Each structure stands twice: as structure tokens, then as C-alpha cells.
Amino acid sequence: MDLSIIILNYNAAAFLEQCLYSVLKAVNNIDAEVIVVDNDSTDHSVEMLQHNFPQVKLITNHENLGFSKGNNIGVQHAQGDYLCILNPDTVVGETVFDEVLAFAKANPQIAFTTTQLIDGTGTYLPESKRNVPTPQIARQKILGNDSKYYAIHLQKDDNGEVEVLVGAMMVCKKSVYEKLGGFDPIYFMYGEDIDLSYTALQHGYQNYYLGKLKVIHFKGESTVKDRKYLERFYGAMGGLFYNKHFKKSKIEKALVDLALKGIIATKSIENESVVSTSNSYRVLVTNDNKLQIGFCDKVATYKQLSDLKWNSQTQFIWDTATLSFDEIINFMAGNTSSQYTYRFLNFKRNLIIGSDSSSSRGEVKELILE
Known part of the structure; x- marks a missing residue:
């Protein structure tokens, strides 16, 4: 088996559902397995998985073991030669695993590979590529200089070597992960990706950023940013x-x-000062003529992206049965504005999800279809 995708979940059922829908489309031509480790969720995550995704290998923990231990459990059950550690609040394009896997196989000196991450507004997330946060960098922060924390020697769309990658999306060879000891269980949440990236460097490996590939990371669906x-x-x-x-x-x-x-x-x-955007205009992209969205105001409907028209304050609603995830991700990355918001209609067409800020939890809205 080529690839094991490991997704650690805690109370993120709606976003996990969307994530899995995109992941399963992305592994269509890969010998891969998808493993979800549930950290004792109290929402309906487990029931949703059992009902909607029987092909996914589900591991249920009876307590919240944290990020490191939870992912390490998933790795123990993985059968793939390569691993992808993936957050439940991500959306991947149909070609991303093919391209990252091909790159990883061709570059055995590289421990971890990631892509550019964008948030739910299409905005680039600078934590996609970082430097080792040495004490010297901490001292720079005292002087108000945060730039050295991020790997600014590369532009967001560049490809290149970086020191620290983000745990929301990391691809590596399983044997390398095991050689490095995996995520250190002393970290319950946060810091473990920095630690493992640095450990890889200490063992003579490189870490690599593929900025031309993009993955959506909504952020914050399991944790309030307080x-x-x-x-x-x-x-x-x-x-x-x-x-x-x-x-x-x-x-x-x-x-x-x-x-x-x-x-x-x-x-x-x-x-504390998260701005909420009010959209005066909503557009739905779908080729289903019978699809009606349960909003009290009107929604303009288009069948394809090339027909799309919008104004300065628009909410875009994507029917993922009509558009590819690659199309959606590229459109969002190319059309970022504080006045634009984006929502995903799930494959069951009973929920719309999205996020307007990487520092706050996203929105899950139940739909009533006429």
C-alpha cells in the first residue's frame, strides 16, 4: 500500500465529513487507506463515520489523548509506505496526494513535505512554512519582530526547503516517522509539529514546502482560540x-x-476583535436545477465557474457535486477579500459549512431544501 492518511478528530463532525469527502476523491487512483482516530468526541462524529464512511478505518479512543498520542496510534495501525497526517478541518484537491507522493518518492532525503495552506477565506496561512523558534527568535519577538518565525525566504507560491512544517498536513515515509520516534507524547496539543520537524533536521533530513499546491485549513474547529x-x-x-x-x-x-x-x-x-462579514449578495454554483437553498433571501445560481458574476460583497456557495475541489481551492486562493465569504454544501445537501476567520470557529448551518 502506498499511502495511509491519518486524521485525528475531536468534535469536528461536520468539517470531518467534508474533509473525508474530499480525501476519498483525492485517493481515487492511489493504493491508499484512510484512518480516523477519534479522541472521545462528544458530538456525533463516530455515528457519522460509521453511517457515511464504512470504508474508513475508525479507531475510537475512550479519552482525549491529545494530538501526539492520537496520531501515533493511527500510525501504529497504518499499512502504507507513506503517511499523511491531516487535520479534520481541511479540504484537499483531487490531485494533491498524487503530486506530493510523487515528490516524496523522488526525494528520499526529505523527511516531511507539506503544501501551502489557506484558510476558509482563501487567505494564505504563514504557519505553512516556519523557522525553528530558537531563543534568538524569541528575543526578536521582544523587539516586535515576528518575521523570523516564518520562513519568508520563500514566497507563498514557491517550492523550497524550510525548517518547520505544520501538523495540519504533513507527508512522510512511515519508516522515517518511526525512526524519528513520531510525535513526542509530552506535547498534548501544539508544538509537536515544531518538535518533529526539528528532530528531522537533527537527524540529517530536510523538510520541504510545495507552495504551488494548496490545501484549505479552516482552523479552530476543535479548539477555541482564547x-x-x-x-x-x-x-x-x-x-x-x-x-x-x-x-x-x-x-x-x-x-x-x-x-x-x-x-x-x-x-x-x-x-478578541474578529470582524464578521455581512454579505449582501449570495451565489450558488451548481448544475442541479432542482437544488434550492434554504435561505430567506434570493440566491443567484450558476452552473459553472466561468459563468460566475459577483459584486464586492458576496458569499460564494459551492456544490461539491458540481465543482472539483481543485477548482474551488484555486478560485478561493485567487479571490481573497475581506468582503468575500465561502461556504461548502455537503454531499448530503443538508449542511453548509465555512469559516470567515482563522482565529475563530467556523459556521455549520443546517439547510431546509424545498
Whole structure:
């Protein structure tokens, strides 16, 4: 078997459903398996999986074991030569696995490969490619310079070597993952992708970013981006990561701690001011003439992207039975605006999902079809 796709889920049923629909279309020509590890969800994730996706291998944990342990369990059950660690709140195009897998096979010196990630508005997510967050970078943050945290030597659409990839989408050879020890279980959530990327570098491997390929990562469907989240994220980086990989003097530790506290305070304020967009115009792209969307206002309907017309304040609704995910992703990445929002009609046509901000949870809206 070529590829095992491992998706760790916790209370993200609606987004997981959309993710799996896209994943199964993307592995149509690959010898692959899809493994979902459920971390004791309290929503209807397990029931949804059992009913809608019997071909998916389901592993249910009886407690929330966190990101590292949950994914490592999935790897233990994986039969593929290559692994893809994938978040449940992602959407992939039909060709992405073919291209990433071909690249990984041709470059055995590379441990982890990822793509460009965009959020639910089509906006590029800079955490797609990062640098190792050394204490020196932490000191730069004290001075207000965050740029060194991100790998800005590459443009977002470039391909190239980077130090740190994001755990929302990582492809690697299973034997390499096992050689590196997988995700370190000392991390419950956040920081484990930084740690594993850095461990790969320490073992002489490279990590690689394929910016010409894009994957949607809605973000935040299992976690609210509040102060507690920030403390956990930067605590993982400052406490666990530095204690494991860097020798620190008392002065260096004090500087790192000061920087992290400043980041938490600043970003807590930023995350409180999430702008909600009000769209005056909605368009639905579908070739189903009978499809009616359960909104009280009118929805303009188009059968294909080439016919699409919109104004400066538009919500785009995608019928994924009509459009390919590659078409949708490329359109979103090429049409980003604070006045545009995007929604996905699920394959059962009873839900619309989407996200207007990478720092807050997305929207799941039940539909009543006429």
C-alpha cells in the first residue's frame, strides 16, 4: 500500500465529513487507506463515520489523548509506505496526494513535505512554512519582530526547503516517522509539529514546502482560540520545546519567558476583535436545477465557474457535486477579500459549512431544501 492518511478528530463532525469527502476523491487512483482516530468526541462524529464512511478505518479512543498520542496510534495501525497526517478541518484537491507522493518518492532525503495552506477565506496561512523558534527568535519577538518565525525566504507560491512544517498536513515515509520516534507524547496539543520537524533536521533530513499546491485549513474547529489556547501553544514552545532541545542560561530563560508573556498578552487582544462579514449578495454554483437553498433571501445560481458574476460583497456557495475541489481551492486562493465569504454544501445537501476567520470557529448551518 502506498499511502495511509491519518486524521485525528475531536468534535469536528461536520468539517470531518467534508474533509473525508474530499480525501476519498483525492485517493481515487492511489493504493491508499484512510484512518480516523477519534479522541472521545462528544458530538456525533463516530455515528457519522460509521453511517457515511464504512470504508474508513475508525479507531475510537475512550479519552482525549491529545494530538501526539492520537496520531501515533493511527500510525501504529497504518499499512502504507507513506503517511499523511491531516487535520479534520481541511479540504484537499483531487490531485494533491498524487503530486506530493510523487515528490516524496523522488526525494528520499526529505523527511516531511507539506503544501501551502489557506484558510476558509482563501487567505494564505504563514504557519505553512516556519523557522525553528530558537531563543534568538524569541528575543526578536521582544523587539516586535515576528518575521523570523516564518520562513519568508520563500514566497507563498514557491517550492523550497524550510525548517518547520505544520501538523495540519504533513507527508512522510512511515519508516522515517518511526525512526524519528513520531510525535513526542509530552506535547498534548501544539508544538509537536515544531518538535518533529526539528528532530528531522537533527537527524540529517530536510523538510520541504510545495507552495504551488494548496490545501484549505479552516482552523479552530476543535479548539477555541482564547487566552487558554495561547498559553498552551506558547507554553509548549517555550517550556517543552526549549527544555528539550536548547541549553538555556538563566538570562536566556528569562528573556524567552518575557517574550512569550508579551506575545500572549498582545495576541489575546487581537483575537478578541474578529470582524464578521455581512454579505449582501449570495451565489450558488451548481448544475442541479432542482437544488434550492434554504435561505430567506434570493440566491443567484450558476452552473459553472466561468459563468460566475459577483459584486464586492458576496458569499460564494459551492456544490461539491458540481465543482472539483481543485477548482474551488484555486478560485478561493485567487479571490481573497475581506468582503468575500465561502461556504461548502455537503454531499448530503443538508449542511453548509465555512469559516470567515482563522482565529475563530467556523459556521455549520443546517439547510431546509424545498
